[in-house]
Amino acid sequence: MMFGMTAAPMLTSRDRRALRTHVLQELVQLEGQIASLARSFDDIVAAAEQSNVDDEHDPEGTTIAFERQQVAALLRQARLDHEALRATLDRIEQPGYGVCEHCRGFIGVERLLALPATTRCIACAS
Numbered sequence: 001m002m003f004g005m006t007a008a009p010m011l012t013s014r015d016r017r018a019l020r021t022h023v024l025q026e027l028v029q030l031e032g033q034i035a036s037l038a039r040s041f042d043d044i045v046a047a048a049e050q051s052n053v054d055d056e057h058d059p060e061g062t063t064i065a066f067e068r069q070q071v072a073a074l075l076r077q078a079r080l081d082h083e084a085l086r087a088t089l090d091r092i093e094q095p096g097y098g099v100c101e102h103c104r105g106f107i108g109v110e111r112l113l114a115l116p117a118t119t120r121c122i123a124c125a126s
Contacts (some may be wrong), residue, residue: 004040010052011097011098011104011109011112015098016092016093017107018113019092019109019112019113019116020089020108021115022113023085023088023089023092023116025054025088026081026085026116027085027086027089030078030081030082030085031082032036033115034075034082035076036082037071037075037078038075039076041068041070041071041072041075042068044064044071045068047064048064048065048068059082081117084117085116085117087117088117090118098112100120100121100124101119101120101123102120102124103121103123103124105123105124106121107119107120107121107122108121112114116125
């Protein structure tokens with residue numbers, strides 16, 4: 001070790017277990033969210049097919065097309081988040097998990113619990 005440099009704290013096996021449990025819980029929640037959003041999307045599409053309303057010119061509120069695209073965007077983001085968490089689950093046991101990809105410092109357990117897929121410490125993320 002070089003003079004004046006200290007090793008970055010590492011995740012303990014207890015930290016890794018807590019993170020793994022947390023990620024698994026988030027995955028279950030996301031799977032429920034994805035299923036719910038997919039049903040909502042399907043319902044909007046079915047309602048649009050059964051209706052002959054000119055929703056593009058309806059002064060009463062949002063259009064069916066807008067609602068469909070809003071739900072589609074939420075569904076797309078939930079699927080991306082799910083994919084990121086699945087990848088995180090694989091990385092948790094790797095030695096580099098919890099180390100900032102930019103400064104090589106410790107990310108911190110609290111930050112990893114809040115954002116398990118993060119690869120940067122709070123200082124480097126800004």
